Amino acid sequence: MERPAPRIFLASLESALADAWHRHCGDLPGVSVHRGSILDLRVDAVVSPANSFGFMDGGIDAIYLRHFGAGVQERLQSAIRERHHGELLVGAAEIVDTGDPRIPYLVAAPTMRVPMILSETVNAYLAARAALLLARHGDFASGGRVSDSVTSLAFPGLGTGVGGMDFEVCARQVRAAIEQVCHDGKPFPATWLEAQIRHQKLYTDRARDLQQD
Known part of the structure; x- marks a missing residue:
């Protein structure tokens, strides 16, 4: 049965x-934009765009x-050690x-392995896609x-703090992830060139040959 x-x-x-959320994602079914603190929402889970080691001391x-x-950090780092090597x-x-009945779960979906600048990356897309795949x-x-416990999921900006990702780029990448996971997005690419162009369109309007300097 479809989840x-x-x-x-x-x-x-x-x-x-x-x-930017409104411009890029506001028309998607099942998506709402909240102007305010993510912690004011009553949702089943919030997304943490933390690093690969679960340190939660920034942003x-x-x-x-x-x-x-x-x-919550202790539980996350324990899960990373035990379930993700x-x-x-x-x-x-x-x-x-989380231990909080108002927001009972936290979904960690790293946008970076360690703190770093994320220009010209698709890391917001990858993080959003991972969070949505887990939820669904x-x-x-x-x-x-x-999916039996998480029927609502809240995202903050992904990579827009320490990572310095442009708000428009973040919103564009999150839209692509929502379309791909929740709305039967683009079909499997026919060629590597098509895949490369799609990849670049997540962060730029000017595609080039990524195999060339």
């Missing part, structure tokens, strides 16, 4: 990012850590309990479908 896609909330305290993750308590790579995701098709470590 349902979660209801998606795109949150931002910054008006420029909220505007939105530091806000999560203060809100949910140190246990010590690294939760960009393009993968993990889910842990994943299973808990203890058993049971994630």
Whole structure:
């Protein structure tokens, strides 16, 4: 049986990012833009765009850590060690309990292995795709479908803080991920050239041959 896609909330305290969410994602079914703190939402899970090692001491993750308590980082890092061989790579995701009945789960979907600038990367797309795939098709470590417990999922900006990703680029990449996972997006590419062009369109309007300097 097909597992349902979660209801998606795109949150931002910054008006420029909220505007970008509206421009690029506001017309998508099942997607709402929230102008305000992500923690004001009553959702089943929030997305953490943390690093591959689960350190939550910067950006939105530091806000999560203060809100949910140190246990959320401890549980995440334990899951990374036990279920991901010590690294939760960009393009993968993990889910842990928060201990907060208003927002019971945190989905970690790294936008970077370690803190770094993310210009000319597709890391926001990869992180959003990983979070959505986990929410729709994943299973808990203890058993049971994630989709049975996570019917609503809230995203902050992905890579827009430490990573310095442009708000428009982030929103464009998140839209592509939502379309791909939740709305039967583009078909499998027919050639590597088509795949390369699609890849570049996630962060630029000027495609080039990536095999050339």
